[in-house]
Amino acid sequence: MHRWSKLFVPTLREVPSDAEVASHKFLLRAGYVRQLGxxxxSYLFLGQRSVNKIIAIVREEMDLIGQEFLLPALNPAEIWQESGRWTGMGQNMFRLQDRKGAWLALGMTHEEVMTDIARKELRSYKQLPQIWYQIQTKFRDEPRPKSGLLRVRQFLMKDSYSFDIDAAGLDRSFDLHDQVYRKIFTRCGLSFVAVEADSGAMGGSQSQEFMVYTEAGEDLIASCACCGYAANMEKAVSRLAPLQDLAPTGDGQPELVFTPGKGAIADVAEFFHISPAQDVKTVAYMVETKSAKGESVWHPVAAFLRGDHFVNETKLLGLLGGSDLRTMQAEELETWFRGPAGYLGPIGLAPAASLLDGKLNVIVDAALEGRTNMVCGANKLDYHFRNVTPGRDFSWTIAADIRNVAEGEGCPTCGAPLKVAKAVEVGHIFKLGYKYTESMGARVLDPNGKEVTPIMGSYGIGIERILTAAIEQGNDPNGFWLPPSIAPFDVVVTITNVSDAALLAAGEKVAADLEAAGFDVLLDDRNERAGVKFKDADLIGIPYRVNIGKKVAEGKVELVRRASAASEDVEMAGIALALSNAALPA
Amino acid sequence: MHRWSKLFVPTLREVPSDAEVASHKFLLRAGYVRQLGxxxxSYLFLGQRSVNKIIAIVREEMDLIGQEFLLPALNPAEIWQESGRWTGMGQNMFRLQDRKGAWLALGMTHEEVMTDIARKELRSYKQLPQIWYQIQTKFRDEPRPKSGLLRVRQFLMKDSYSFDIDAAGLDRSFDLHDQVYRKIFTRCGLSFVAVEADSGAMGGSQSQEFMVYTEAGEDLIASCACCGYAANMEKAVSRLAPLQDLAPTGDGQPELVFTPGKGAIADVAEFFHISPAQDVKTVAYMVETKSAKGESVWHPVAAFLRGDHFVNETKLLGLLGGSDLRTMQAEELETWFRGPAGYLGPIGLAPAASLLDGKLNVIVDAALEGRTNMVCGANKLDYHFRNVTPGRDFSWTIAADIRNVAEGEGCPTCGAPLKVAKAVEVGHIFKLGYKYTESMGARVLDPNGKEVTPIMGSYGIGIERILTAAIEQGNDPNGFWLPPSIAPFDVVVTITNVSDAALLAAGEKVAADLEAAGFDVLLDDRNERAGVKFKDADLIGIPYRVNIGKKVAEGKVELVRRASAASEDVEMAGIALALSNAALPA
Structure with a gap:
């Protein structure tokens, strides 16, 4: 049993001015964390106690499928150079030199170190599969640290890595992680959804995120309530409603139309009396790729899509294998389009024969294929074309899905309308494939005595993310409530007046009884007014409260559920049973 | 229950060539760790399992006296500049710049961060005392990383910090740590000794180390078997046996003697037919101090002591508040002594009136005070003086204890002969005083409403040090044995032949019974020869082994204690009880 009077729980009445999201605000107000930079x-007592409970759950579940390691945060530059990520990670990786001038990285993830161990120690298929995990501090030099604990430069991760002899093995390791992650997030009390995701900088073939819906999230998830389809916007696809193309005008060939001052899609649509979906939108980018030596190369890209659609830049980057992008500047538009912004279009361009061959990469969103008689910019100030039919009037380097799915579009699986909502990522599992084992030279003998490259998976859980997501999931203006499994305490026993010997004794007895029954108990024995104590208790995330007040004279105490504020009078002697019943999942 | 056949335990038959000490050799051979740089x-499965057990013990005990935090490894430079240690830590601190060019340190210790929290959050004596601890990764850019896990650049520490209203409070916090540390090291099965220590770069008044004797250690401990006195050499003092001074010769005044080629003390002693104790030894240093801005200043120091004594450079640095030292070079000897190495002496020097005032700091070891008619170098090639009496014939800036204690000298407490032995430090507790709270401006109101500076203590345990010390403490040429409390498993159940269905079934049953009785069991179910399995079991640190062999037919298995190799046949049905009895402290 812990006594509040002896603890350091620096609660704040004021809402910190720079805290925007609920978790940030309440982690500070409840004395869970303090910012150092x-x-x-820094995690203080309550925060660390919650983090320890999360770690215990993660460890217990991960021990069922893998073996715990602990790898160094300090990584010699050499292994990152071998995998090609010393440059690939760019400014996101903290780097430093030791006293002898040797370069080190602070690990953002540990594919390299794990693969280094695997290549030195694994010799035979008989040693496979292996699943190795750790719970360890990661470092990432975020360009814009923000949102409290959601985007930080140092954080705890459970990361694991699987090594298998073949793709079927990787499927099993991936599925084991999928199952164990679901157990972990369920035990942590999160309402999560597993979504298809882009594998991004990690490489690899299949990637699934575990997301918790919250307005504080930085990801957008498209999901279908009907069939359960769910995907990150970076990966989501949809069925589009059928669309009536325009009838041709005149001879049906592209016709140049004077459209003075109609640079915006809404204006063009109004001018032609068409819907934006009947207009071709042009977005012009410069996309960066990195050479093996880490040098930047910038490529011109013209992206065309429906006027009511938006480019998903992650999809675009994925298509090109790019590391970064920016929109073209005026001179670049002149070079590649010979036209000004607002009036760009696909006609008359010279598309590259293949991607990244030095010419203009013309990329057409798949939703433009098969369309006829559209409107588009003419690469000439104040002019548009009409009667433009993709494929007949212009060609492209590649057609692909490069757009954002929008709310209400059809689910790709069942056709029901998709929902789009913000969410925060708490876990991510990847089929990495051979990227690291190949580049770093891991080899094992297969059953036929032949040398083969093991196939790898990579799996992560953000430990503090679980805490922040849980706070976003359960809060009101007065504070938050954590699921009991990850709350610093199951219950706070609030003695409303410690000057009253009978109340003090009753509080001690109730706390001791609850502790004997296996609950983690915080006894609020502070010499404060009851109102102050209730306010603090409501603030700090503890899911249940037992008030020790005047009804003690009748042998009764009050049991309060933080989430619903529902309260009931309970026989003091039966408090442990009452709390057990209350704490059962509804 | 864990099955060896499914685990990654890469044991090595060969002794790694660069491994000098037992712990290094066996941690590698037993597959506990692998070196990354x-x-x-990297800690692999067995190593991390042991580390987790150590952490659990440390956490359980620390929770009885303090509150767990978790502070960032990334520390903004500013707080280290405030305390003065940004420069004071020199090259031992890893530093890096973030993407915006701001300087960060990787925390070597967390006085600054804890004091930053304290100064922002603590307002009143009512909030004191506080003991805050964490179990966290520290970074230190060791000049010469070596000895396996004993001197590394990244390691786990339990560090705690106390804040009290006054010195009596600090005494209590210090004593609480002393008691809890003794419990922790006892529970971890270490044979440790608590010794007085120098507080070094940490500052502060009282300092105590917890040491485990081992030839692999880098510290020397002077101890008295009679009264229990024990101190690190940096702090140890002794009573010297009475010594007969030489009779004066001639008029008793210093006499210049031609001593050609007698630059070494042994040669001088032989030449004069005296003992080295009757000669004055001269050691000339340049000692570095750091200004508040971190600039180096180098000071000349002449240290004089008995010819049979040796300078303790930590004591010397402590006396001068120095950060580093080196011996003088020839030109510097010429400047300050006007004499050559081998013939240096105290006569004719111009001692500084006070330390570090720019002149020559002449420091005389306390053991020279009161001596008469000694021999010393004459600051002239091939010449010595005799009849030299300190105080009469030369003066000094300061006389102080600057020498190493030697084995056999008298205990300062009881006079019995001291022993000197190597040891490794596993814990250290300090009374820091006001150094950080003052420089960083922490203030609280005392009961009289007056602003006072809280007083601070700092306390550390090296988590991996406990593991390495335990290995040094219990090993033989075949491997090592850990105390059960920190071993990765309590017992390995070795099925001598897994092709024998009866043995396999018996092994499963014994392992299940042991696990049901609360033991942490490793079942060696590998398809290997019994000899290989015994060798591996002996290697990897597990304190007990149960052999499942042919006597299973008679209902018997063999219980082996790793430390003594003592074995006994035990009824299979009674194996849990037999192991419980064996595992009781002798």
Missing amino acids: AGIY | AGIY
Whole structure:
């Protein structure tokens, strides 16, 4: 049993001015964390107690499928150079030199170190599969640390890595992680959804995120309530409603039309009396790729899509294998389009024969294929074309899905309308494939005595993310409530007046009884007014409260559920049973 | 229950060539760790399992006296500049710049961060005392990483910090740590000794180390078997046996003697037919101090002591508040002594009136005070003086204890002969005083409403040090045995032949019974020869082994204690009880 009077729980009445999201605000107000610098936080007693409970759950579940390691945060540059990520990670990776001038990285993830161990120690298929995990501090030099604990420069991760002899093995390791992650997030009390995701900088073939819906999230998820389809916007696809193309005008060939001052899609649509969906939108980018030596190369890209659609830049980057992008500047538009912004279009361009061959990469969103008689910019100030039919009037380097799915579009699986909502990522599992084992030279003998490259998976859980997501999931203006499994305490026993010997004794007895029954108990024995104590208790995330007040004279105490504020009078002698019943999942 | 056949335990038959000490050799051979770089190690399954058990013990005990936090490894430079240690830590601190060019340190210790929290959150004596601890990764850019896990660049520490209203409070916090540390090291099965220590770069008044004797240690401990006195050499003092001074010769005044080629003390002693104790030894240093801005200043120091004594450079640095030292070079000897190495002496020097005032700091070891008619170098090639009496014939800036205690000298407490032995430090507790709270401006109101500076203590345990010390403490040429409390498993159940269905079934049953009785069991179910399995079991640190062999037919298995190799046949049905009895402290 812990006594509040002896603890350091620096609660704040004021809402910190820079805290935007609920978790940030309440982690500070409840004395869970304090900020040390940009994206750098100290966990105080309550915060660390919650983190320890999360870690215990993660460890217990991970021990069922893998073996725990602990790898160094300090990584010699050499292994990152071998995998090609020393440059690939760019400015996101903290780097430093030791006293002898040797370069080190602070690990953002540990594919390289794990693969280094695997290549030195694994010799035979008989040693496979292996699943190795750790719970360890990661470092990432975020360009814009923000949102409290959601985007930080140092954080705890459970990361694991699987090594298998073949793709079927990787499927099993991936599925084991999928199952164990679901157990972990369920035990942590999160309402999560597993979604298809882009595998991004990690490489690899299949990737699934575990997301918790919250307005504080930085990801957008498209999901279908009907069939359960769910995907990150970076990966989501949809069925589009059928669309009536325009009838041709005149001879049906592209016709140049004077459209003075109609640079915006809404204006063009109004001018032609068409819907934006009947207009071709042009977005012009410069996309960066990195050479093996880490040098930047910038490529011109013209992206065309429906006027009511939006480019998903992650999809575009994925298509090109790019590391970064920006929109073209005026001179670049002149070079590649010979036209000004607002009036760009696909006609008359010279598309590259293949991607990244030095010419203009013309990329057409798949939703433009098969369309006829559209409107588009003419690469000439104040002019548009009409009667433009993709494929007949212009060609492209590649057609592909490069757009954002929008709310209400059809589910790709069942056709029901998709929902789009913000969410925060708490876990991510990847089929990496051979990227690291191949580049770093891991080899094992297969059953036929032949040398083969093991196939790898990579799996992560953000430990503090679980805490922040849980707070976003359960809060009101007065504070938050954590699921009991990850709350610093199951219950706070509030003695409303410690000067009253009978109340004090009753509080001690109730706390001791609850503790004997296996609950983690915080006894609020502070010499404060009852109102102050209730306010603090409501603030700090503890899911249940037992008030020790005047009804003690009748042998009764009050049991309060933080989430619903529902309360009931309970026989003091039966408090442990009452709390057990209350704490059962509804 | 864990099955060896499914685990990654890469044991090595060969002794790694660069491994000098037992713990290093066996941690590698037993597959506990692998090296990633200089002073950087990965913990594999067995190693991490042991580390987790150590952490659990440390956490359980620390929770009885303090509150767990978790502070960032990334520390903004500013707080280290405030305390003055940004420069004071020199090259031992890893530093890096973030993407915006701001300087960060990787925390070597967390006085600054804890004091930053304290100064922002603590307002009143009512909030004191506080003991805050964490179990966290520390970074230190060791100049010469070596000895496996004993001197590394990244390591786990339990560090705690106390804040009290006054010195009596600090005494209590210090004593609480002393008691809890003794419990922790006892529970971890270490044979440790608590010794007085120098507080060094940490500052502060009282300092105590917890040491485990081992030839692999880098510290020397002077101890008295009679009264229990024990101190690190940096702090140890002794009573010297009475010594007969020489009779004066001639008029008793210093006499210049031609001593050609007698530059070494042994040669001088032989030449004069005296004992080295009757000669004055001269050691000439340049000692570095750091200004508040971190600039180096180098000071000349002449240290004089008995010819049979040796300078303790930590004591010397402590006396001068120095950060580093080196011996004088020839030109510097010429400047300050006007004499050559081998013939240096105290006569004719111009001692500084006070330390570090720019003149020559002449420091005389306390053991020279009161001596008469000694021999010393004459600051002239091939010449010595005799009839030299300190105080009469030369003066000094300060006389102080600057020498190493030697084995056999008298205990300062009881006079019995001291022993000197090597040891490794596993814990250290300090009374810091006001150094950080003052420089960083922490203030609280005392009961009289007056602003006072809280007083601070700092306390550390090296988590991996406990593991390495335990290995040094219990090993033989075949491997090592850990105390059960910190071993990765309590017992390995070795099925001598898994092709024998009866043995396999018996092994499963014994392992299940042991696990049901609360033991942490490793079942060696590998398809290997019994000899290989015994060798591996002996290697990897598990304190007990149960052999499942042919006597199973008679209902018997063999229980082996790793430390003594003592074995006994036990009824299979009674194996749990037999192991419980064996595992009781002798």
